Amino acid sequence: MTLLRRLRPALGLAAAGLVLGACAHPTVASRLAAALGEAPRRALSPAHLSALALNHLALAATGLALTAILGIGLGILATREAAAPLRGGIDAIAAAAQAVPPVVVVALALPVLGFGGPPTLLALVLYGLMPVLRGTVSAIEGVSHEAREAARAIGLTRVQVLGRVEIPLAAPGIVEAVRTALVLAVATVAVGALAGAPTLGTPVVAGLQNQNMVPMLQGTFATAALAFLCDAAMLALLALLRR
Amino acid sequence: MTTGMTGRPDPRSRRARDATGLRAVRGVARIGAPAAAGLFLAALYGLPLLATAGNRLALGDPVYASQMVGLGAHAAAGLVVAAALVFRAHPSRRVALAAAALLATALCLLATGLGATASDLLAGRPPAARASLASGAWIALALIGGGLGLALRRAALPGLGPALAAGLALLLLLAYRQGILDGLSLVVEFRARRGVLLSALGEHLILAGGALLLAISGAILLALWRRGQGLVEGLLGGVQVVPAVALFGALVALLAGLLRWMPALRDFGIGALGPTPAILGVAAYLLLPLWRGINQALRAPDPATLDAAAGLGLTRAETLRRVRLPIGAPTLIGALRVASVQSIGLATLGALIGAGGLGRIVFEGMAQFAPDLILLGALPVVGLSLAAETALGRAEDAVRRRRA
Numbered sequence: 001m002t003l004l005r006r007l008r009p010a011l012g013l014a015a016a017g018l019v020l021g022a023c024a025h026p027t028v029a030s031r032l033a034a035a036l037g038e039a040p041r042r043a044l045s046p047a048h049l050s051a052l053a054l055n056h057l058a059l060a061a062t063g064l065a066l067t068a069i070l071g072i073g074l075g076i077l078a079t080r081e082a083a084a085p086l087r088g089g090i091d092a093i094a095a096a097a098q099a100v101p102p103v104v105v106v107a108l109a110l111p112v113l114g115f116g117g118p119p120t121l122l123a124l125v126l127y128g129l130m131p132v133l134r135g136t137v138s139a140i141e142g143v144s145h146e147a148r149e150a151a152r153a154i155g156l157t158r159v160q161v162l163g164r165v166e167i168p169l170a171a172p173g174i175v176e177a178v179r180t181a182l183v184l185a186v187a188t189v190a191v192g193a194l195a196g197a198p199t200l201g202t203p204v205v206a207g208l209q210n211q212n213m214v215p216m217l218q219g220t221f222a223t224a225a226l227a228f229l230c231d232a233a234m235l236a237l238l239a240l241l242r243r
Numbered sequence: 244m245t246t247g248m249t250g251r252p253d254p255r256s257r258r259a260r261d262a263t264g265l266r267a268v269r270g271v272a273r274i275g276a277p278a279a280a281g282l283f284l285a286a287l288y289g290l291p292l293l294a295t296a297g298n299r300l301a302l303g304d305p306v307y308a309s310q311m312v313g314l315g316a317h318a319a320a321g322l323v324v325a326a327a328l329v330f331r332a333h334p335s336r337r338v339a340l341a342a343a344a345l346l347a348t349a350l351c352l353l354a355t356g357l358g359a360t361a362s363d364l365l366a367g368r369p370p371a372a373r374a375s376l377a378s379g380a381w382i383a384l385a386l387i388g389g390g391l392g393l394a395l396r397r398a399a400l401p402g403l404g405p406a407l408a409a410g411l412a413l414l415l416l417l418a419y420r421q422g423i424l425d426g427l428s429l430v431v432e433f434r435a436r437r438g439v440l441l442s443a444l445g446e447h448l449i450l451a452g453g454a455l456l457l458a459i460s461g462a463i464l465l466a467l468w469r470r471g472q473g474l475v476e477g478l479l480g481g482v483q484v485v486p487a488v489a490l491f492g493a494l495v496a497l498l499a500g501l502l503r504w505m506p507a508l509r510d511f512g513i514g515a516l517g518p519t520p521a522i523l524g525v526a527a528y529l530l531l532p533l534w535r536g537i538n539q540a541l542r543a544p545d546p547a548t549l550d551a552a553a554g555l556g557l558t559r560a561e562t563l564r565r566v567r568l569p570i571g572a573p574t575l576i577g578a579l580r581v582a583s584v585q586s587i588g589l590a591t592l593g594a595l596i597g598a599g600g601l602g603r604i605v606f607e608g609m610a611q612f613a614p615d616l617i618l619l620g621a622l623p624v625v626g627l628s629l630a631a632e633t634a635l636g637r638a639e640d641a642v643r644r645r646r647a
Contacts, residue, residue, distance in 0.1 A: 016481070036500030085271050089393060095636075099628045101588025104621045107605045111614035112378075183484055190486035191592075194609065204492040208595055213496050220489035220496075227484040 006242070010235035017228030024049060024221035026214075033213045043214045044203055049222055056199040056226060059117060059192060060185040063124030067181050071129050072174060075136025076162065094130040102127050102188050106195045120192030120199075127188055128181040135177020139170035172242070179234045186227040200226065268397065272334040280327035283386045287320055290379030292357060295364050298371045299428060300613055305377060312363045315356020322349035323387065330394070339397035346391045347407060351414055353383060358418065361426025375428035375615060404633075432615040440604065444623055446518075447600035450590040451627075453522045455583060458529035465530065466537040479531040487589055490527065491596050494520035521593030521600075528589055529582040536578020540571025573643040580635035587628045 022028060026043035033041075077083055078090045102123040109119035143166050151165045167174075190201030200223040207216025287308055294303025308316050326345035329338055361374035376384075395404045415424075424430045433440065465475050482490070499515035502508055513519045544566055552562045568575075594602030601620045608616030 033496070036496055036503070082270070085268050088396065092392070092396075095632060096629060099584050099588075099632045100625050101591055101628065103591045103602065104588070104605065104624050107609055107617045108621050110609055110617065111612070187484060187486040190488045193488065194606070201486060201488045204488050205595065208492060208495065213499070216492045217496055220485075220493045223489045224485045227486070228481075231484060 003239075006239040007236055010232045010239060013228050013232035013235060017225045017232060020221050020228060021225035024218045024225060026218065029214050029218045029221065033217055036213065041212045041214050044218050049200075049203075049218060052198055052200050052202060052219075053222060053226060055197075056186075056189050056201075056223070057230075059120055059197060059199060060124070060182075060189045060230075062117075063121050063128070063189065064178070064182055064185045066121065066125050067128035067132055067185065068178050070125060071132025071177070071181070072136050074129075075133045075140065075174075076167075078133070078137055079140040079166075090133070094133045097126045098130040100126060102191050103194065106191055110195055115196040117192070117197050119195045120189060120197045123191065124185050124188055128184050131180045131184065132177045135180070136170070136174050139173025139177070140166050142173060143169045172238075175238060175241070179231070179238070182234055183227055183231050186230050187223070190223050268334045272331050276327040276331040276334075279386060279390060280324050283323050283383055284320060286379045286382035286386065287316060290382065291377040292316065292380040292383075293361055293364065293374050294377045295368075295372065295374045297369075299373050299432070299615060300611065303373070303375060303377070306360070306364065306374075308379070310360070311356060312360045313356055315352045315359065319349040319353040319356070319383075319387075322346070322352070323390070326390070326394070334397065336398050339394045340400070340403075343391055343394040343398060343403075343407070346387050346394060347411060350384070350387045350391070350411065353380075353387070354415065355418055355423050358424035358427055358430075361428075362423075363426070365426050373428040373431065373615075374426050428615045429618055432619050436604070436616075436619065440619060440623075443599060443601050443603055443620070446598070447587075447590050447602075447624070447627075450518060450521055450525065450593050450598055450600050451583070451586040453518075454525035454529060454590065455586045457522060458526040458533055458582060458586075461526065462530050462533035462537055465534050466541070472538075475534065479534060482527050483531055487524065487528065487592050488595065491520060491524045491592060494524050495596055516597040518593070518598045520596055521590070521598035525586055525589040525593070529586055532578050532581040532585070536574055536581075540574040540578075541567050543567070543571040543574060573639050576635060576639040576642060580632060580639060583631040583635060584628045587624065587631060591624055 023032065025046065030043050074090060074094075078087055083090075105123035105126055106119045109122050113119045113122065147165055147169060148161060151161045156164065189197075189199050190204070192199050193201030193205045200219050203215035203219035204223070207213065207219065291305030291307055292311065293306040295306060296303035311317075322345045326342040326349070329345075330342045332338075357376065357380055364374050365372055391407075392404075395407065418424050419430065425434075465471075465479075468475065485493075495515055498513070498520050502513070502515055541563075548566060548570070549562065552566045557565065590598075590600050591602035591605060593600050594606050601624050604620030605617055605624075606620075608614070608618075608620060
């Protein structure tokens with residue numbers, strides 16, 4: 001009963017995701033396009049759409065893993081005593097990285113990294129770095145001074161304090177930051193379509209270019225559905241962990 | 244409780260804090276400054292600085308520092324090493340200022356040296372030939388820029404950063420006018436498309452600014468609707484989850500449907516493609532940060548302050564104007580900063596749905612696989628968003644300091 005209550009926000013998101021996913025089905029999307037007054041055109045088959053969705057997820061997951069490793073690592077480094085004077089610099093670099101829009105990163109990386117996945121991953125990492133870094137830093141800083149002092153007093157080394165006190169106590173905040181980055185990653189991967197990476201953004205871009213509303217709607221609904229479902233999965237995981 | 248929590252400031256502890264600050268900076272400078280200088284030398288001498296090609300789309304032949312005309316690159320290397328060494332020896336604020344001056348000179352020397360070499364390499368070749376900046380030059384320029392930023396941070400003189408940026412921009416403009424940089428392919432591309440670039444910049448600013456204004460008024464209206472806060476939060480959060488490409492697509496579809504129902508809307512300049520869906524789409528993403536900022540700013544004063552205001556007999560409007568807004572000002576400016584940076588970035592995507600802007604040049608460059616064209620569109624976007632981020636960030640800090 002209490003479990004169900006804890007899962008309720010996740011279930012709401014999942015339901016929204018499923019409804020959006022159903023709208024991406026060729027039949028439904030064609031009907032919707034017809035309702036908007038579009039002439040019926042060829043739709044993407046469910047098989048093609050799910051292949052794109054899988055690739056979309058794989059890219060987002062790789063980008064998220066890189067972002068999480070880099071962001072949490074830098075966050076832990078930034079909260080060490082020795083790194084105090086570096087804090088301003090790390091913060092400024094992360095802020096500058098996020099000020100560069102993902103489209104621009106993809107475009108600039110295109111001549112260097114080529115078409116497809118690599119420029120997309122670079123954009124994901126640059127864009128997601130700041131939320132994870134900031135979240136990690138504020139979560140570790142939120143660990144009470146007393147807890148740290150007590151751990152030092154019973155003779156734990158600095159590394160042990162980090163592993164046994166700071167990270168476990170900061171875990172909810174860090175996971176919350178990673179959840180933000182996950183949603184950002186799923187939404188940002190769609191931009192990779194512009195660099196030729198096959199994602200759910202591909203039918204949207206192609207549909208915009210040749211004025212075909214049906215695949216555009218399908219891609220739109222499928223991406224939104226994927227983002228909602230991923231967020232729901234992460235929320236459910238958090239609810240189960242927080243027991 | 245720490246000493247900082249006691250009421251009176253203790254001059255000795257302040258001096259002690261400055262001393263530990265210097266000691267900590269010294270620790271970082273001892274490793275960081277030589278490491279950055281080493282990276283700079285490796286990029287300058289190990290990687291190609293320029294690439295020459297038969298035309299603007301072909302891959303170029305690398306040109307290394309040893310083939311450079313004049314002493315610009317070597318002088319820049321010497322200045323960067325000197326700046327790193329003096330800062331390593333004594334990382335005080337005054338030395339940071341001197342290091343910044345050295346780095347700024349190095350930047351000018353390197354830029355003009357690259358321009359001169361490019362012109363020299365192209366002399367006698369057909370007009371289609373291009374000399375473009377290569378990896379070594381980009382990394383070296385970026386490292387000097389980063390070092391300059393850090394040195395200015397350490398120097399901590401108000402107004403110095405913008406003044407130096409303006410000075411460097413003026414020098415570059417002068418070099419451009421004199422034709423010193425004409426050999427570089429980016430400059431060739433700029434000369435060829437100056438009119439297009441300027442009109443794209445104007446369109447971009449109109450898109451970003453229009454979306455920001457629309458979102459500000461929307462966020463104020465939503466913040467006024469006190470009862471629907473939960474619903475508003477859910478909806479605005481949901482919008483953030485939808486990828487921009489997808490939202491733009493959906494808006495085009497919706498507007499096309501709407502215009503079929505009410506063709507009269509076309510008379511107001513509303514189209515299914517073009518600026519209308521772009522401004523609406525960008526504004527949709529800005530609503531959440533702005534709405535959150537407004538709510539947090541209004542809740543910023545503590546209840547005791549509000550009670551005091553009520554006790555003084557201030558009306559609700561007066562409380563808003565004289566208590567809530569001044570106390571919440573830093574939060575409001577922070578929200579505006581996040582929204583402006585997002586607006587400038589998202590407006591780039593507007594070119595996908597025919598709204599123009601700098602994205603038009605970026606996407607044209609991507610379609611032709613012409614790196615210089617991509618840079619020509621992308622550099623102003625990056626410059627605009629960094630400028631918005633720094634300017635509004637400074638304003639936020641200044642207002643926060645005044646309140647503290």
